Amino acid sequence: MTNIQYLAPTTLDEAVSLYAAAAGSARILAGGTDLLVQLRSGMINPGIIIDIKKIKELNSIEQKADGSFVVGASVSGTQLAKHSSFGKTWPGVLEALNLIGSTQVQGRASLGGNLCNGSPAGDSIPALIAAEATVNIQGPNGSRQLAVKDVLSGPGSTNLSQDEIAVNFIFPTRQLGSGDAYLRMIPRTEMDIAVVGCGVNLTLENNICTSATVGLGAVAPVVLEVEAAAEALVGNKIEEETLERAAEACRAVCNPIDDKRGTIAYRTKVAGVLMKRAATIASQRAEGA
Amino acid sequence: MNKNKWIGERTIRPDGADKVTGRASFAADTTMPGMIWGSVLRSPHPHASIVNIDITKAASLPGVKAIVTAKDIVDFPFDTPAPLGIQDMRWMTRNVMAREKALFHGHPVAAVAATSEEIAAEACKLIEVNYEVLPWVIELEEAIKPNAPILHNILEFDGKPSNIAGTLEHKKGDIELGFQEADTIIERSFTTRPVHQGYIEPHACLVSVTADGKATIWSSSQGQFMVRAMTSMLTGIPQSDIRAIPAEIGGGFGGKTIIYLEPIATVLAQKSGHPVKMVMSREDVMRATGPTSGSMSKVKIGAKKDGTIVSVQGTFYLQAGCLPGSPIRGAAGCAFAPYDIPNVHSLGYDVVSNRSKVAAYRAPGAPIGAFAVESVLDEIAEEIGMDPLALRLKNAAREGTKAAHGPVYPRMGYAETLEAAIEHPHNKVALGNLQGRGVASGFWFNAGGESSAQVNVTEDGNVVVTTGHPDVGGSRASIANITAELLGIDYQRVSVLIGDTATIGYSNLTGGSRVLFASGMAVTDSTEKVIKSLRERAAIIWDIDPDAVTWEEGEARPAGANAGMFEPLSLEDIADRATETGGPIGAGAQLNTAGAEGGFATHICDVEVDIELGIVRILRYTSFQDVGRAVHPSYVEGQMQGGVAQGIGWALNEEYIYNKDGIVDNPGFLDYRMPVCSDLPMLDTVMIEIPNPKHPQGVRGVGEVPLVPPLAAIRNAIYNALGIRFYSLPMSPPVVLEALDISQAAE
Known part of the structure; x- marks a missing residue:
């Protein structure tokens, strides 16, 4: 029987000051695909909802002269898919975002919302980590940047303070010969939550992997960057032996829970399988790039 | 009857426009x-x-x-x-x-x-x-242990308070003597999990x-x-x-x-x-609400080298939920019903535990029995080196077979479903690596019982039919087809409505695959009375004997030259002159119908397994069913496909997950994993029409038997793909991957 105040500021400054003034009683609405579920199930009971979809910086996509991208935190999956070059540059990030939910949900769901919801199973997060994306954060005392891999602090929680808003994501300039990919395991073919998710981003020169980043979701309290897996790839051809060593590194970092979505043994095993498959797709894309 | 004009036509369902435009009023809309x-x-x-x-x-x-x-x-x-x-x-x-x-x-x-x-x-x-x-008990295995917490002290088994609330037994012949004749005997135990009907x-x-x-x-x-x-x-x-x-x-599906x-x-x-x-x-x-029972079963089948099944025994424990009433009749009664077997013993136990009371679910209990029996048959076929469809055909129940659950079958088409499956291209197409094919059959009783109908001719010569059954599967369209056929008028001139308890006579549930069978009979009876009245009205107008009037192609005609030379009278003509010929034209019927007769089906399923992730994908699925007469083929096919889709969910992913406090941990469609559209291939259907001799249109219930074979068909297909036999459902990715690991370790 609470009244919820809905606010839809049009500037970032306004949003930040409203959010700070609410002192923890407000929730940010980007696409709302998690927020509304939590509201309806009674998990949360906010006094104020601040809709950030009407703020320009949060809702635009920009490709800089150096090829880097700045993508607003509330840009929907559908908007991002329509962009003329983002999907060609970061196919793994785009496919991760657009594995979330149904077509209707993809018209609302955003990278910022997926990240700030803090779920270790958030589909876009391993792909963002693999892409070495950073997020611009705005608070009452100014702005700061965090690497996506440093955002999550535990299941459902982030390192953003209660007055900070994620504004946009920066994707670095792409080197020639690079590719990324994201795969997840779900028992169904869609409309499900990742039992394990794996994002791989790599660069090839003369068939040798020169750099790689691996993000692994739903196998630990937070989405992990698996440096040991990347190290196993770098300096080698993407072939079975290399992939098996990288997969072993992924299995080694797994610290999952047994829950309704999967067992520890299953998640650990699948983490290695997805790593291999995602790295194979990423390398095929790198060869084509 | 001449070639049908409306029966068998894919007419547009009367409730379709309202449903696709969102105008249809569901319970929460009022x-x-x-x-x-x-x-x-x-x-x-x-x-x-x-x-x-x-x-x-x-x-x-x-x-x-x-x-x-x-x-x-x-x-x-x-x-x-x-x-x-x-x-x-x-x-x-x-x-x-x-x-x-x-x-x-x-x-x-x-x-x-x-x-x-x-x-x-x-x-x-x-x-x-x-x-x-x-103290509480959730799982069946625990509930039947001697020291289990007892839910209801009044329930006794073997003279002691028990969670076993009742039993049901079918016997035919002498199974012990029967097993002595067998060359091969296979006995296996199975479990299935409770699954929800999943109505939207x-x-x-x-x-x-x-x-x-x-x-x-x-x-x-x-x-x-x-x-x-x-x-x-x-x-x-x-x-x-x-x-x-x-x-x-x-959606209801029994729930x-x-x-x-x-x-x-x-x-x-x-x-x-x-x-x-x-x-x-x-x-x-x-x-x-719901679901249907989880189960523990044990099935023993004895066969001769030539494939003749000589003796069978089945024991089926079904979860009732917190109060008695699990569908043991469906499990114990349907399990062996497709086969002509001389010696049968089938026994069901109704077991209570601390979970929601089960409700009916599409052929209640029958999929549980068939999962066990059709799985063991697959193993018998392999053991004696016989094609699994040929094994079933050799033992198929036919007209005159006495089933262990009681009836002697009239003309029906189980053997025809097997013959169609054997000859179908699906059964012959080659499979690739990690792909497999499985088959299974199934039976469901079907039901008759009470139905009422009223058929009224409007003043402008059209027809309104009222029946007493909520329409879950296209029954309005099918009733309109029957009425238009009998009256010889255009389908568009028949409106079919569902009456409420004050406006139509008593009609039993929409369930047991009974609606078109029973209300089809009531509508036929009513329409025939209306036709008789129309002939009488024409006789009055022409001043001849009613017997000298026939009703053909939607009009009254003189029966022959002796009857006199009169211009035919259409339904509109007679309706227009109703007042002068005796008043309103209409008739009703309130029947207790009998002769529903069972439904039989055979399914072929192809799967492919991702052996690194344990995922089973359905590649191709074809169901063959004796549908009696497909009054409206689209809705018969829809029933066949719907049952298979639900069976795929039951076999592969659906289960309730209870936490350590006895609370369901997945009470929603996100984590209670019913299949989504993209999980399924087009589900192919082959309708075999062997008209039910006991129904005016040959109708046989079609809605439930499609859920009976899938569990075993999928399980048998996985064996064919992997060489691993599963005995428990669901065969979900973690379960399949673990079985693969165990099998690899054993090699």
Whole structure:
């Protein structure tokens, strides 16, 4: 029987000051695909909802002269898919975002919302980590940047303070010969939550992997960057032996829970399988790039 | 009958436009002036005595208009059976509202009506219930152990209080002698998990009670007369003072053959003087309605080298949920019914435990029996080196076979489903690596019983048909096809409506695959009376004997040259002159139909397994079914496909996950994994029409048997792909991957 105040500021400054003034009683609405579920199930009971979809910086996509991208935190999956070059540059990030939910949900769901919801199973997060994306954060005392891999602090929680808003994501300039990919395991073919998710981003020169980043979701309290897996790839051809060593590194970092979505043994095993498959797709894309 | 014009046509369903435009009114769409909202307080414990309920605080919350507890619902004492159809009101009253004890987490304990949903929910929290928490038992295996917590002390088995609430047995011949004749005997044990019917529309109702005590109920159910009867028995209001109006139904699959909310809302409306609306959440549906039983079974089959099955034995333990009434009849009765076997022993046990009471689900119990039997048959076929379809064909029940559950089969088409499957291209196409093919068959009883219909000719010469069955599978379109055929008029001139309990005679549930069989008979009977009347009207107009008038192609004609030379009279002509020939034209029928006869099906399934992830994908699926007569082929195919889709979910992913506190941990469609569209290939269907000799159109129930074969067909296909036999459902990715690991370790 609470009244919820809905606010839809049009500037970032306004949003930040409203959010700070609410002192923890407000929730940010980007696409709302998690927020509304939590509201309806009674998990949360906010006094104020601040809709950030009407703020320009949060809702635009920009490709800089150096090829880097700045993508607003509330840009929907559908908007991002329509962009003329983002999907060609970061196919793994785009496919991760657009594995979330149904077509209707993809018209609302955003990278910022997926990240700030803090779920270790958030589909876009391993792909963002693999892409070495950073997020611009705005608070009452100014702005700061965090690497996506440093955002999550535990299941459902982030390192953003209660007055900070994620504004946009920066994707670095792409080197020639690079590719990324994201795969997840779900028992169904869609409309499900990742039992394990794996994002791989790599660069090839003369068939040798020169750099790689691996993000692994739903196998630990937070989405992990698996440096040991990347190290196993770098300096080698993407072939079975290399992939098996990288997969072993992924299995080694797994610290999952047994829950309704999967067992520890299953998640650990699948983490290695997805790593291999995602790295194979990423390398095929790198060869084509 | 000449070549049919409408029977067998894929006509546009009368309810289609409303459904695709969103205009169709489902139970939760109904509102009334002055309406208030009801909310249910549910037990937080899986098993607890209810010592005391204090409603004082809740009653004083502003906006609260009425509160109901078990004291306000009619009791049916434990020791006196109170049957209503296949239900027993002793169990129904305790399911609708916990009485002595809360029997599962989510069991209704009290309900509040208030001016808003939020106030009603808030008031529920203010109701103080003093529980004495009891030890609980969820799983079947645990519930039948000697030291298990007992749910109902009055239930005894072997002279002691037990969770085994009852048994059912079928015997034919002497199985021990039979097994002595066998060259091969295989005995295996199986388990299946409870699965929910998964209808999209949650239970909902609106009830208004007038100052003089007359109740009107709008609700979504599989039978407005069932709603009326049960609500009457649980509230004490006479049936004549209850009008139950069926809303459009968003799926039922058996789960809406009982009620949950209607009597509560009725009492809340009585007490408050306001119309009361209640709508379950998906979570309520998953915690407190349905599902069908989980099971433990053991099946033993003995066969000769040539494939002749000589003796079979089956034992089936079925979970009833918290109150007796699992579908042991379906499991024990249908399991061996497709086969002509001289020696049969089939035994079912009904077992209670602390989970929601089961409700009917599409061929209740039969998929459980078939999963075990059709799996063992696959192993027999392999052992004796026989094609699994050929093994089934060799032993197929035919016209004249006496089934262990009682009947002697009339002409029916089980063997034809096997022959069609053997010859079908699907059965011959080569499979790739990690792909496999499985087959299985199934039987369902089908049902007849009571149905009423009224066929009226309008003043402008069109036709309105009213029947008494909620339309879950296209029955309105099928009834219109039959009526148009019999009258020889255009389909578009027939409107088919579903009456409420005040406007049409008693009609039993939409269930048992009975609706088109039974209401088709009632409509045929009514329409034939109308045709007789039309001939009599023409006879009056022509001043000749009614026997000298025939009804052909939608018009009255003189029967021959001797009858006289008259211009034919159309339905419009006769309707136009109805007043001068005896008044309104129309007729009704109220029948207790018999002769429904069983349904038989054979399925072929191809799967592919991702052996690194344990995922089983359905590549191709074809079902072959004796459908009697496909009055409307699209809806027959739809029934076949729907049953298979549900079977795929049951086989591969669906299960309730209970946490350590006896609480369902996945009460929603996200983690209770029914298949989504992209999980399924096009499900192919082959309709085999062997008309039921006991029905005017040859109709045979088609809705339930499609869910009987899939569990074993998929399981047998996985064996063919991997060489691993599964004995438990679901065959979900973690289970399949673990089995692959074990099998690799063994190699």
